[in-house]
Amino acid sequence: MLVLSRKKGESIIISDDIEIVVVSTEGDTVKVGIRAPKHVQIFRKEIYAAVKESNSEAASSPQKLLDFGALFPKGDIVE
Amino acid sequence: MTSRFGELSYEENEIITFTQGLLGFDEWLRYVIVHPQADVPLQYLQCLEDGDLAFIITDPFLFFADYDFELPDEEREVLGLSSHEHVTVRAILTVKDDIRLATANLLAPIIINTEKRWAKQVVLHHTEYKTRHSLAKSGAGSIDNQEGK
Numbered sequence: 144m145l146v147l148s149r150k151k152g153e154s155i156i157i158s159d160d161i162e163i164v165v166v167s168t169e170g171d172t173v174k175v176g177i178r179a180p181k182h183v184q185i186f187r188k189e190i191y192a193a194v195k196e197s198n199s200e201a202a203s204s205p206q207k208l209l210d211f212g213a214l215f216p217k218g219d220i221v222e
Numbered sequence: 223m224t225s226r227f228g229e230l231s232y233e234e235n236e237i238i239t240f241t242q243g244l245l246g247f248d249e250w251l252r253y254v255i256v257h258p259q260a261d262v263p264l265q266y267l268q269c270l271e272d273g274d275l276a277f278i279i280t281d282p283f284l285f286f287a288d289y290d291f292e293l294p295d296e297e298r299e300v301l302g303l304s305s306h307e308h309v310t311v312r313a314i315l316t317v318k319d320d321i322r323l324a325t326a327n328l329l330a331p332i333i334i335n336t337e338k339r340w341a342k343q344v345v346l347h348h349t350e351y352k353t354r355h356s357l358a359k360s361g362a363g364s365i366d367n368q369e370g371k
Contacts, residue, residue, distance in 0.1 A: 181296035184242065185339065186345055194330040194345055195246040196351035201249070201277050201316045206225045209270070209278070211264040214321045 224273040226266065227256060237270065237333060241300050244314075244343045245330065250275060253341075264315070267332070282313035282326055285357050289300040289328060297344050303334045316354065325354035 147155060155163040161183065163175040177185050186194075246295050246330045252270040261283055269275035282289050288292045293309075303309060311333060313326040328351035334341040 166264060167278050181299050182242070184345075187347075190329070190345060191245065192348075193344075193353050194327070197316060197327050198244050198246045198277075198314065198343075201314045202275055204278055204315075204317045206274060208226050208258055209317065209321050211262040211321055213323070214264070214324065215262060222238075 224268055224276070226276055227258075227268065230254070230256070230268065235339070236340050238267075238341050241342045242267070242345050244277075244332075248366045249325040250259050254317070261303070264321075265312075267302050267312070267314075269366050273283065278315040278317055278324070279332065280315060280326065280357075282311060282331060282354060283329060285326065286328065286355065289351075290348060291346050291351070293333060294348070296346075297333065301342055303335050310334040310336050316341075321351050322358050326357055327353045328355050330369070333361065 149155065149165045151165055151167055157163065159178055162178040164178070165175040166176045168174070179185060188200055233236075236254045238253045238255065240253065242248065243250050250269045250271045253267050254270060256266040256268050256276075257264065262280060264280045267277040267279050293303075311331050313328055313331050315324045316328050317324040329349065330343050330353070332341055333339045333344050
């Protein structure tokens with residue numbers, strides 16, 4: 144891992160088109176700004192992991208058709 | 223060939239193409255929505271490139287009337303959205319065996335451009351929503367009913 148020290152306001156360039164800016168620091172927290180082409184996806188790591196895990200769990204629903212109707216007690220369908 | 227529906231037939235104009243794959247499933251971009259029980263608002267998002275892969279989805283606003291988020295401009299651009307009329311929002315559900323225990327991922331909804339039939343899973347950046355919101359306990363102000371993380 145490349146480790147670089149930056150002061151507030153300084154930047155890091157990744158490839159040609161991604162810029163990471165140290166916007167501010169307050170105690171333990173660093174505010175980071177990211178400029179990147181719109182197709183580049185950017186996430187807080189733990190959020191990325193949570194969504195990946197959730198998708199994975201969701202993909203392993205039973206390999207058969209479920210009766211969705213059980214979610215709606217008779218006469219209670221939400222449309 | 224699919225594991226839940228056998229040989230699935232569909233029209234070319236039913237195909238939804240993801241501009242970027244679902245997180246963790248980046249290789250798969252082509253899906254169709256299957257609605258097996260017309261009177262129940264849950265569907266399967268069936269992958270055309272892997273017959274075993276399907277996600278259960280629903281309109282989150284039916285269960286979470288207060289669900290609210292802002293779609294960032296970059297996401298609107300990636301999806302080719304120029305107006306609000308062509309947007310459909312779907313939440314992926316996690317179901318183990320009992321559908322009544324199903325939870326919805328409100329943190330990363332699927333946004334569909336219904337005109338171009340493009341879609342993307344958009345992860346909300348500044349939000350209190352989580353990946354598991356119980357459907358059964360949903361209702362107004364249901365953000366308080368989140369399960370797990």
